[in-house]
Amino acid sequence: MANKLGLRFVDTDRLVEKKVGKRIKEIFKNEGEEKFRAFESEVIEEVSKYENQVISCGGGAVLNPDNVSILKENGVLIYLKASAFILFERLHGTDTRPLLNVASPRDKVNELLAARQSLYEKVTDILIDTSYIDVDAVVKKIQEKIDDR
Secondary structure, three states: OHHHHOOEEEEHHHHHHHHHOOOHHHHHHHHOHHHHHHHHHHHHHHHOOOOOEEEEOOOOHHHOHHHHHHHHHHOOOEEEEOOHHHHHHHHOOOOOOHHHOOOOHHHHHHHHHHHHHHHHHHHOOEEEEOOOOOHHHHHHHHHHHHHHO
C-alpha cells in the first residue's frame, strides 16, 4: 500500500525492537506483555505526529483506547480482517508472535480473534476482508474505500 501510494511505511513492531534493542519475543519473555504494550504506545505516539505514511500495527495495539485516538487523529484505521483459520495459516511456523508461543497456537488465534473482533470492528474506519484475496486486490479495495470517503 505504501509503495503503491508513494508513502513512507512504518511498522510499529520493528520500531519497538529498534527502540528497545531487543526482538519482540525477547521483550515479552524478559519484560512481559504490559511493558511491550507501553513501548508500543510510545512508538505509536511518536510516529502518529507525521503525515503521508502507512502505519502497520500489531493486533493488540487497538486494545489501548489512547492508541486508537492517536491513530485516528491524523489517519484512517483500516482493519484487514481474516478468518481465524486463515490467520493461523498465515502465522503458523513463524516466531514473530509471542502470544502464539503456546501448546495450541490454533486455539490461541481463535481465542484472540474472538476477544478482539468486536473491538476491531468498532474502532475501524475501513474494513477489508483479506481472507481470500491477494495483496494487490487488498490495496485496490483500500484505495477505493479511501476515495469514497
